[in-house]
Amino acid sequence: MNFSLQQLIKKREYIFITLSIIVFFTFTVSYALSAIAMVLFIPFFFLDTKLNIASKVQRIKKDKIALCLVLFILIQCIGYFYSEDKALALKRVWGMFPLVFLPAILFSESIPSNDLKKSLNISKYLIVLTFLYYLIIHVFVDGRTISTFVHDTVKVKLGISQFYLTFIVLIPILVSSKSIYQRDKMLLNSLLLATSFFILLLLGNKTVLLFMLTLIIYGLVLLIKRKKYRSVLFATVFIILGSIMISQSSIVKNRMTVTVNTLDFDLETIITKNRFTETKNTLEHRILINYLAGKEIIKALPFGVGTGDYLAVLYNQYYTINFKAGISQKYNNHNQYFTEFLKTGVLGGVLFIYILFLLLLKINKEQFYYPIFLLLFVVGCFLESYLDRQHGVIIFAFIIPYFYKLD
Template sequence: MSYAVNNIALYLLVPIFFLDSKANITKKLKALKTHKASVLFIAFFLVQCVGYFYSEDKEFALRRIVVLLPLCLIPPIMFLESITKKNVLKLLCFLKYSIVITFIGLIISHVFILQRTLNTFVHFTIEEQLGVSQFYIAFIVFLPILISLKSILEQKQLILHTILLCISVGVLFLLGNKTILFFLFASWIYFITSLFLKRKQKNAYFLMIIGCVCLFAAMQTPILKNRINVFIKTTDLNLETIITKNKYTQTKNTFEHRLLINYLALKEIGQSLPFGVGTGDFQSALKKQYKTINFKAALKGELNNHNQYLSEFLKTGFLGGILFLWLLFCLFKKIKTKYFFYPFILTFFSFACVVESYLDRQHGVVIFAVLIPFLYVLDKSLNTMAYKTN
């Protein structure tokens, strides 16, 4: 969705929160006072506001605060509302079909209407036409994967859900992002191992076969082969070598870019502690570091931190950095044994924050403020026999 439509949808949740009985509104507002995760979301946003006052670039700081505003308003609404188990099941059924059909439509349009090759699907259809990075799209694609996988493990409509699972995994392979694929592979190993430990051998072998078939098919695609070959042939781990390469040429190895950005960000953080450079000055501080080594790709692309953890320490020092870690820790503490969707997406978000600054864009804010709290409520409803309606 566009930035405007996203904003309208988000802020409509605020009045909807109050379209309830007086007793329920009072109950929700009382619960907010003791709901640690919601309080930490609000505190995290307020720290960004504090960083405004010692920023030199007030205009950029204000834009950042506006983008982050949903972190203050939406999580309390998502956490404190309830949804019936019946409606959860309806929603999951809708999502597993609608998301898969949408991506099939996008691929058909890209290949047959726009007459472009699959190698350009990410750059043209996803990034240029939709204006969304593959890092954010992955969260959407993971939903039908998880829904189908849960149904397979519960022995429900095996053929249908196997087809949906394979299509969704195929879309992830088509995105071709190394971080996403690494997490997908690690998750596959985890699920298989846990099934063996639970002595569910049939499910484990079934999942193993599906994974092997998908992996074999993916390895035949030019886009994945090309990205793996480029990564293997062009990656150095020596920092001086990476600096020299990026000083004289505009390289395309994003792994090396991230290593170099992290190195420069840490230097800047060391100089700006304990308060950071300010909500509005973190990008200009990075640019200053890029110039010291003539980091051509970063200067041309105006690259951000590509690391949400370092970004918070750079912006608002110990206060923002530690608060962000505390918030994630609090969210992890809410995981229960039988939860399925919430732990997976939260873990992926926390892992991916090492290589991407998710909260620099509204799509990332929506994932953090809306999707993660909503999946918690969804898992909670699925694992509660008694439910209530507003």
């Protein structure tokens, strides 16, 4: 028995690589497999020598972020007790449970960078191949057009928002970009980058495309400062081609047209429009939802309405003003900050912001992946309630700590 345990301990690096690949791969494939892979990190943590386990526990005790995340979940549990909808409260608490152990495990483990890179290099191919598989099924088996890919395959079949998928698509984009910069397998990584960028474009997320454009411009400035002129030339050609693709994309073009042509800045006008028709302007929807959620947050200060009742009070506001799109689509807050203040009041809202602040303090100029994923999450939390979904929990509990460890 001891011999078997010792052998397993020696294979820890392979176990870590396998679990990481499963989490990345199953992100778009299976809720159940993702959940199992995350939970398996617990026995992985204890599959170690007694001395190493004791050392890791000590590191966790000194880690402010790990401790704050435990406190964050405890506050959600407290919100359970003054919720009327206990079933939803329990579902939310259980759904966020990986925040208790996953970041703590990743931050405390002494994982060799080569192991992180191995799992990442394998995952980047699997992520792209998975999306290509979905695309082939959508076009050649289901006989649908590419323009309906997001609605028919991503939203209906997979039940995932583009906001979540963009995080996983960014992985092959960033990994292949860095490989190209390091002149490693130039042709293969260029093909992978082009394919990944096409997938990102296909998802049609305006916020992420704007974020990517900002990153590319920032990258060009850094390359010029370092006199990497060949890389600047390559990046410029990539930007031009990408811009052409974007300008010709019906998905992005239609979304921008709807947003620009139907956007109003007067709140009363927005309320009136959405009372009489189910509008398509998602930016106006978010403005209206934030306004309604803000009213409930102020009313429920300082403790919030409860972990299980925040959606009920929001839906009640939708019915009060007859917000047609909100009623038919059952929109959540679409704002993680407002969600936390609405659920558990000042305690949950302030603590969530403090955790993000602690994570932001870990950014330094030598890092590459971590700041990009963290900043995208921080900005995205203004537009999406990430922690309402398992995919968002994976981003916060696994992907962001993983890339911090890699950097």
